[in-house]
Amino acid sequence: MSRLTQGVVLLLFGGAILRASLTDLYLRYVKEGLRPFLIATGLLLVAAAVMTIWHSWRATEQAEHDHEHHAPRVGWLLLLPVLGLLLVAPPALGSYAANQAGSVVAAPVGDSDYPPLPAGSSVELTLIDYASRALFDEGRSLTGRDLRLTGFLTTAPDGAPMLARIVLSCCAADGRPIKLGLTGLAPIDVPADTWVEVTGVYTSRRGKDPVNNVDVAYLEVKSWQEVPRPKQPYA
Structure with a gap:
């Protein structure tokens, strides 16, 4: 997976955690007292994603560009569960x-x-x-x-x-x-x-x-x- 892909996945995953923890959505997954830890985790992931994407854009060596160009596209499939968390809110456990x-x-x-x-x-x-x-x-x-x-x-x-x-x-x-x-x-x-x-x-x-x-x-x-x-x- 290219560095840019890694950054995008981290950004979306961190954004999904922040979206859940800054609303009541997180209560469907964890106990209420864990909210501060979720917020901190989301912020760290977003910060890491921004740095990863920035370094990817700064890369100038042709070898790195070639590697990224031929990187397996299957890596983008990692976005599917993240998009699911962002777009679909599963119900709380029930009957x-x-x-x-x-x-x-x-x-x-x-x-x-x-x-x-x-x-x-x-x-x-x-x-x-x-x-x-x-x-x-x-x-x-x-x-x-x-x-x-x-x-x-x-x-x-x-x-x-x-x-x-x-x-x-x-x-x-x-x-x-x-x-x-x-x-x-x-x-x-x-x-x-x-x-x-x-x-x-x-x-x-x-x-x-x-x-x-x-x-x-x-x-x-x-x-x-x-x-x-x-x-x-x-x-």
């Missing part, structure tokens, strides 16, 4: 990824009791917090409270709806789902990947994720409503 991977194991807090939930007519919880309290605290801190949880819909092997969200350790490549079973007035015949906010109460019912056989907590749904996909789709 397909959730169905292929086993649910994460909600971790207990340790030997201490779970703290009481905040006061209010209903309490907003993450899926991980609910699953942890339901499975390891026997729902003691959940009983008698209306709970609000937000996630996307996916389907259990028996066709029943489940509420899910993808949990990231670092980036989308290591994403794993946290899944909750739904009983009561659960969303029925609603397309997968629809984002919903469900309001419900604790139930002692449990199931098993058929992918990795871990325990799955359930929520008894009292009501639900469709909501837009959140800016940060991952947990």
Whole structure:
């Protein structure tokens, strides 16, 4: 690949990273806290690209020109994934990824009791917090409270709806789902990947994720409503 081609690839790749990191697009790939590192990486790539292109134009030796003239054109194929990142924004991981991977194991807090939930007519919880309290605290801190949880819909092997969200350790490549079973007035015949906010109460019912056989907590749904996909789709 010629030096000019290398510079163009670096420039487009750095520009794609900057475009994603200066908007909310990067949240589809990595956790929110990695934004400064993405911006720094994009700036470094753009700077390296500018220097590479400048040196290419400054080159005056005929041998170098001949080499560049006969360089394999296949090198330009490296632009395809970069252009894809610039022109096409893939969706965040959803129901397909959730169905292929086993649910994460909600971790207990340790030997201490779970703290009481905040006061209010209903309490907003993450899926991980609910699953942890339901499975390891026997729902003691959940009983008698209306709970609000937000996630996307996916389907259990028996066709029943489940509420899910993808949990990231670092980036989308290591994403794993946290899944909750739904009983009561659960969303029925609603397309997968629809984002919903469900309001419900604790139930002692449990199931098993058929992918990795871990325990799955359930929520008894009292009501639900469709909501837009959140800016940060991952947990």
